[in-house]
Amino acid sequence: MADDAATLPQRYTAQLADRIETTWQSAWAREQTFRARNPGDADFDPRQPKFYCLDMFPYPSGAGLHVGHPVGYTATDIICRYRRHQGYNVLHPMGWDAFGLPAEQYAIQTGVHPAVTTRRAIDTFRRQLQRFGFSYDWQREFGTIDPGYYRWTQWIWLEAYHAWYDRARDRARPIADLEAEFRAGTREIRVNPDAAEHAPAVKAQRFDRWDDLDAGTRRLVIDSWRLVYLAEQTVNWCPKLGTALANEEVIDGRSERGGHPVLRKPLRQWMYRITAYADRLLRDLEGLDWPESTRTMQREWIGRSEGAEIDFAIDTSRGTLPAGAPDRLRVFTTRPDTIFGATYMVVAPEHPLVDALLSHADSAGAPPAFERLRAYVTRSRNRADVDRIAETKEKTGEPTGLFALNPATGERIPIQVADYVLMGYGHGAIMAVPAHDQRDFDFAMASGLPVRAVVLPPDDWLAAHAPAGVAADAASRRDRFAADPGAFGGGIFAGDGTVINSAGADVSLNGLATADAKAQVIAWLERTGLGTRRVNYRLRDWLFSRQRYWGEPFPVVFDEAGDHHPVSPGALPVTLPEMTDYQPVESDEPLPLLGKATEWVHTTARHAGVDPSVLPPDAKVRRETNTMPGWAGSCWYYLRYLDPANGDRFVGRDAERYWMVSRRRSAAAPGEAPAVGEPWSPDRHHAGGVDLYVGGSEHAVLHLLYARFWHKILFDLGHVSTPEPFGRLFHQGLLTSFAYQRSDRSLVAIDAVTEHEPGVFVETATGERVTQTTAKMSKSLRNIVNPDDIIRGYGADTFRLYEMYLGPLEASKPWNTQDIVGPFRFLQRFWRLAVDERTGALSFRDEPSADLERLLHRTVARVGADIDRLSLHTAIAALIEFVNEAVRSGGITRDQYQRLVIVLSPFAPHMAEELWARLGHSTSIARAPWPTVDPAMLEDAVIELPIQVLGRVRGRIEVPKGADAAEIERLVLAHPRVAEILDGKPPRKVIVVPGRIVNLIPG
RNA sequence: GCCGGAGUGGCGGAAUGGCAGACGCGGCGGAUUCAAAAUCCGCUGCCCGCAAGGGCAUGAGGGUUCGAGUCCCUCCUCCGGUACCA
Incomplete structure (x- = not known):
């Protein structure tokens, strides 16, 4: 060397x-070679097409870059550089998702302010990225922790606070419009029927004149419509981390980060009404150039299902209901056609009916049964999800002692409590149809509840599942199934068939196909007022409060009555107080860390920046001590890159329109100069603005769903031009590393293995033979490569x-x-x-x-x-x-x-x-x-053509480029090897694929 | 269980239904060198054969087709997601 x-x-x-x-x-x-030009810049060229290419926001960890990061970054850099060679105006930015738990946890251990740690990590990341020569426009760099950025994160939250979802127009509108309509009497005054935070009784109220309502009632009504709201939520409280976690941050009852136990605790939390957007978030997936797997995951996460909502009256003929108990059970079902087969009902342990029952010890039948019920409910409520899952799928539950009336059959059917019904989905209650739902069947078997077949399966299903001893003709099988569906093996029948055993006084469904029966039942339910057609979603509202220090503060305060008031936009950002001690209050009772900053928390409306028209300046207020979750900053960063220094708006209108509005491929003639700043239209333009978004599939649901949601709010309120943020999405694959595996599949670190002979690996300590495999790079396997x-x-x-x-x-x-x-x-x-x-x-x-x-x-x-x-x-x-x-x-x-x-x-x-x-x-x-x-x-004058006989290559000939099939055939037959194989006989068939291949079938 | 995706040489991988294994690594042989590294040239799926050539090969088994790694069906394995969602 x-x-x-x-x-x-x-x-x-x-x-x-x-x-x-x-x-x-x-x-x-x-x-500044890679500076991207914005409209209005001196050297902006309106004839250039634009290309906005984005890498997913990195979280700069103290450990620096690992070799996985540059996979996506290099790919986008290659495309961006290629597009510049093609004459595009390329926007390729980079910045930092920098609020979050690791820096705070480091602060807890060392007392170093998270901002210091985070800035240091950012500097390391930037230096490492620059060493790769990525063509980012570094002029546009920012971090979510910059006050000039999170000011607008808070502003967007306020926009949602000041907005409501208008179902009729299917979009969000300013809350002032709603209040004006209430006041003018043009809209029925009521609590938002879709508000998840309110009980049915609250939502059933109607009010006459807005001006006659007291301030508290007005507030109740208005707040129920806001896109952000406070709700008492059973949250996943992690005592060790001192914070509540979103459902998706809890895996098997433990925190995703750190693996600490999580308890279920009620807490007042800020929520985002993302369910209002469920249908649009689902529908608009269709127009996106995204991996099919990711769109499927989002679809399943949203989980739309069609069915009916049905009220079952609770039977009071043999006793009165406990005070506070509802007089009916509302259920959601996707199979209203099976209502005649509903032989019992189940409520979740958290259901209000259960609360009412348990607070009236004497009203629920025999004392031992009541105690069993109480014990069961207590056990399942306190059980963390981990236990519910860890246990087998065995169905457990207890009778409530109450009965409901099946509106179709008129029968009294028992109401059970069982934890296989979840309070968070539908109404926390179901009609159980054990003949046609596996879970209901399993529970019915375990609890000795009756099973009634109401859907006759197709004959081939019956034939395949018939028990021994049934005559081998279709009619016998049908009769047997109608009488005893449980006797048929291989699971219950949950598919579509023909309705049987379903004739009542009011309605009869016998003989109908499943789809027709559904329509008939729903028509009957709606006619009688017993139920309605209903679409239900698995998606829940988004828990948006964290009890952390290192996150965006909410721009909101509480007055002495406990009512919330927004900070005025001009007073943003609300900055974090300095703290000396970041130790979370480790407690089973939820306590936000910011509560320790008492001087900051207790202030006046003037200091907090509340507009005098909202609260008098000297009014005593308490600041919100929760902070926003880590997702907040990454929900809109792609917009800030367009105009990162703008102090007047979250993004300038011209810049936003220029970079986000993208012609559909079909609408853009090649070489056509795009019209700078043309307004978005669904015919001409792609739904999403970022031309290429590259990042890992681990964000397939959460980040990408949240960002779409925020974007749609901003779109509805007229702040952005396009209905979707990311037009084309691509997931780069994971970079793995070699590791070794024992026969029980456990992994061995690479330095604990010796290669005895080529390809034969042995664990040094034990002499056990191990095989080479690939695994995620990790410290424990010591297979991390440092870039x-x-x-x-x-x-x-x-x-x-x-x-x-x-x-x-x-x-x-x-x-x-x-x-x-x-x-x-x-x-x-x-x-x-x-x-x-x-x-x-x-x-x-x-x-x-x-x-x-x-x-x-x-x-x-x-x-x-x-x-x-x-x-x-x-x-x-x-x-x-x-x-x-x-x-x-x-x-x-x-x-x-x-x-x-x-x-x-x-x-x-x-x-x-x-x-x-x-x-x-x-x-x-x-x-x-x-x-x-x-x-x-790109074309050759002479083409070499392989000759196949019966699909095997037996020779090749050279033919001139334009040779026609007949000429090629002549040349092929003249080929010595071909002649030899054919042995003088004419071929039965000759297939000539010009320019590619010749295949002949001998006679 | 359900929903995605993937199984091709020793390894990473290539192949609009048309010559399977491009390209790279590794390996073998040679040139150069005092020697080595680097570089350059050749060979390198498996089997039979001195060779010409032939046979077998894309996880397994069927099918469609003149022709299948590619399309269809059944199954196996691995990876990712999800899980009492009524």
């Missing part, structure tokens, strides 16, 4: 790569090339350091193709080879097409093939090399920039036009 450096100073080594890379990185920063080390050994260009060359971008792939030399050798070969390693002088051949020129055109076309479809590993393979051929064929001309360097530049931008400069250019290669491809160069 030392000798090389002396004799070959211009050899492409890691040292030279480092010199080249750092030189150009400085130059790019100095020249800094790789860059030191090979340079950033090689690193980028290697990560892209591993395989398909979307696939999960193993990192294998041994393979890096391949891309490194390629770059050396590329370099040596023109550069004299001794002197650094460029040398070229004078006359181009016609074949190589043709190959170059092909390579340019292939690389471009491959980048477009994000097939970057095959694009690199095409480059390698070209360079290998150029070396083999004795070199390349200066003109060819210049074009080649441009094609290299998206992948290895530093080497390309260096060679570009050495080729005599004084401006950056970044916007050099992509080489043109001559279509004529």
Whole structure:
């Protein structure tokens, strides 16, 4: 090596790569090479098409970048650089999702302010990212912790606070409109019927005149419509972390972060009324260019199901109900057609009926049964989800002693309590149809409840599931099923069939197909007022409060009566108080950490920034001590990049419209100049604004759903132009690493294994044979690769090339350091193709080879097409093939090399920039036009055609490009090998696929 | 259980229904070198054969087709998501 450096100073080594890379990185920063132009900028060119390409917001951890991060970043960088060569105005920003638990936990341990830790982590991340040469417009960088940013995060929350969802118009509107309509008497005054925070009795009230209502009632009504609201929620309180967690942050009853136990506790929390948007969030998935898997996951998360809501009266003929108990049970069912088969009902342990029962000890039948009920309810309410899941699927429950009346049959049916019914879905109560629902069947069997068949399955199902001893004819099977459905094996029948056993005084469904029966029952229910058609969603409202310090404060205060009042937009941001002690109050009773900052919490309306028209300036107020969850900052960051320094708006209108409104591919004629700032229309434009959004599939539901939700609120209120934020989404695959696996599938760290002979691995300590496998990189497996080390050994260009060359971008792939030399050798070969390693002088051949020129055109076309479809590993393979051929064929001309360097530049931008400069250019290669491809160069004059006989290749012929089928057939039959195989007999059939293949079938 | 996705040489992987294994790693042989590294050239799916050539091969089994890694059906394995959602 030392000798090389002396004799070959211009050899492409890691040292030279480092010199080249750092030189150009400085130059790019100095020249602001990758600055994106906004409308209104002096050098903005309205004729350029725009391209907005976004990487998912990183959370800068103290550990710095790992090799997984650059996978997506390199891919987007390649596309962005390619688009610049194609003449696009490219927006490619980067910033920091920087509020969150790790910095706070570090603060708890060390007392260092989270802001200090976070800034340090950001600096590390930025330095590491810049060393990769990514073409970000660093002018637009910001972090969610910047007051200039979270000011607008708070502002958006206030916009939601001041908005309500108008079902009739299917969009959000200002809350002032609602109040005006109430006051004018043009809208019925009532509590929002969809408000999850209110009991049915509250929602049943109607009010006459707005002006006659007291302030408290008005507040109750208005607050029930807001898109954010306070609700007493049973939350997942984690005593150890000192915070409540969203459902999705709890896995198997433990915190996703840290794995601490989680208790269920009631707490007043800010909620987002995301359920108001359930249907639009579902519908609008259709127009998005997203991975099908992700759209499916969102669909399932939203979980739309159609059915009916039915009221079952509670039987009072044999005694009175306890005070406070509802007189009817409302249920949701997707199978109203099976109502005649509802032989019992189940309520969740948390159901209000259960509360009423338990507070009246004497009203629920025999004392021992009552005590069993009380014990059961207490046990299941306190049980964390982990236990509910850990137990087998065995169904448990207890009778309430009460009965309901089946409105279709008129029968008295028992009401049970069982924890297989969840309070959070539907109404927390079901009509149980054990013949046609597996869960109901299992519970009926365990509790000795009756089963009645009401849907006759198709004959083939009956035949396949018939028990022994039933005559083997369809009629016998049908009769048997109608009488005893439980006797049929292999699970109950839950599909569509024909209704039986379903005739009552009011309505009869017998003989109807399932779909028709549903329609008939619903019509009957609606006619009689017993029920209605109903669409239900699995999606729940979004718990938006956290009891943390390191998050955005809510711009809201409480007066002495406990009523909430907004901080005025002009007083934003509400900043965090300084604290000296970040220790969470570790307690089984939920307490937010900010409550410790008593001076900050207890203040006046004036200090808190509440508008005098809302509260008198001297009014004593208490600040909200919860903070927003980590998701908040990432819900709209893609908008702030468009106009990051704007102090008047969260994003400037022109910038927003320019970057977010994107022509549909079909609506944009090639080469057509886009109209800058044209308004969004569904016919001409794509639903979403970001042209390409790349990030991991771990965010498939939460982040992407929340961001869509915020975007739709902003869209409804007229603040953004498009209904969706991200038009095209792509998930890069996980980068794994090698690890070893014992026969019981447990993993062994790589340094605890010895390779005895090639391919035979043994755990050193035990001598047990282990197999090589791949696993997520982790500290415990000691298989983490540090990007800094790789860059030191090979340079950033090689690193980028290697990560892209591993395989398909979307696939999960193993990192294998041994393979890096391949891309490194390629770059050396590329370099040596023109550069004299001794002197650094460029040398070229004078006359181009016609074949190589043709190959170059092909390579340019292939690389471009491959980048477009994000097939970057095959694009690199095409480059390698070209360079290998150029070396083999004795070199390349200066003109060819210049074009080649441009094609290299998206992948290895530093080497390309260096060679570009050495080729005599004084401006950056970044916007050099992509080489043109001559279509004529993509075709050969003579085509080699394989000849198959019975699908096997037996020879090949050369034919001129335009040869027709008859001519090809003649040439094929003249082929000696073919003649030999045919043995003089004429072929039975000859299939000629011009330009591809010939297949013949011998006679 | 349900919903996605994937199974191709020793390894990563390529292949609009048309020559399976491009390209890279590794391996083998050679050139260069005092030697090594680097570089360059050749070979490299498995089996039979001196060769020409032939046979077998894309997780397993069926099917559609002149032709299937690719399309359809059944099954197996792995990865991801989800789970009493009425």
